[in-house]
Amino acid sequence: MNRKSFLPIWVIFFLWSTSLFAAEIGQGVQITYLGHAAFKLISPQGVVILIDPFLKNNPKTPTALKEVDKADLILVTHGHGDHLGDTISITQKTNATVIAIAELARYLGKKGVKNIVRMNKGGSYLFKGIRITMVNAQHSSSTTEGDQVVYTGEPTGFIIRFENGFTVYHAGDTAVMSDMKIFGDVYKPDLALLPIGSHFTMGPQEAAYASKLLRPKYIIPMHYGTWPILTGKVDDFAQLMKEQPEVKVIILAPGESLK
Numbered sequence: 001m002n003r004k005s006f007l008p009i010w011v012i013f014f015l016w017s018t019s020l021f022a023a024e025i026g027q028g029v030q031i032t033y034l035g036h037a038a039f040k041l042i043s044p045q046g047v048v049i050l051i052d053p054f055l056k057n058n059p060k061t062p063t064a065l066k067e068v069d070k071a072d073l074i075l076v077t078h079g080h081g082d083h084l085g086d087t088i089s090i091t092q093k094t095n096a097t098v099i100a101i102a103e104l105a106r107y108l109g110k111k112g113v114k115n116i117v118r119m120n121k122g123g124s125y126l127f128k129g130i131r132i133t134m135v136n137a138q139h140s141s142s143t144t145e146g147d148q149v150v151y152t153g154e155p156t157g158f159i160i161r162f163e164n165g166f167t168v169y170h171a172g173d174t175a176v177m178s179d180m181k182i183f184g185d186v187y188k189p190d191l192a193l194l195p196i197g198s199h200f201t202m203g204p205q206e207a208a209y210a211s212k213l214l215r216p217k218y219i220i221p222m223h224y225g226t227w228p229i230l231t232g233k234v235d236d237f238a239q240l241m242k243e244q245p246e247v248k249v250i251i252l253a254p255g256e257s258l259k
């Protein structure tokens with residue numbers, strides 16, 4: 001018998017533990033998909049960031065996650081109801097700071113939100129060691145008051161660089177656009193959260209092209225399947241992405257976390 005064909009137990013343990021480290025995609029950043037375009041990110045230091053917290057009326061958000069008890073920062077990409085969502089009520093409960101483009105920030109201020117960071121595209125803001133950059137999105141943005149349409153500034157996306165360097169791009173609602181090449185070059189996102197539902201945003205074909213511009217390591221598709229009007233299919237996106245094997249598509253069910 002050749003004894004060398006058996007690996008010592010400590011070698012097996014070592015290989016197993018390194019595979020666990022390799023599986024830790026977020027490098028200590030916990031990412032939870034809350035359905036539609038809503039995400040919760042928790043930094044390695046425990047800072048809780050919500051993006052587009054449309055929860056209570058979101059048909060995809062699991063009931064247990066519709067109420068938010070703790071949030072430090074809320075990033076709102078634009079004024080549409082499926083993104084602005086429960087931002088105002090969450091700030092009343094948590095005292096979270098909201099980051100939004102100037103006009104949307106002013107609107108939220110008028111609605112009683114206390115802690116607001118007004119920004120505009122291309123700029124960055126440092127929150128407890130986490131760098132938040134507001135970037136362009138190709139879409140529209142407004143909210144309604146009774147029968148009035150209220151302008152809430154231009155639509156945006158966000159690039160979040162955590163204290164350990166792990167970088168997440170949340171595209172908001174957007175068409176594919178050549179700016180994404182700049183985001184890839186300048187910010188080098190590890191993870192891109194991309195809409196693929198079509199009709200109001202990119203569909204699978206456009207999102208697969210966006211991936212070529214952004215060149216992330218991972219993509220989590222979002223903004224699909226919430227209502228029948230969003231016809232873009234996640235399976236079609238995954239199929240198209242087989243042409244880019246260097247990019248891993250991670251499909252999270254609402255309520256699921258990546259660590």
Ligand code: NI
Binds near residue numbers: 078083140200
């Ligand atoms: Ni929208």
Ligand code: MN
Binds near residue numbers: 082083173
């Ligand atoms: Mn939307």
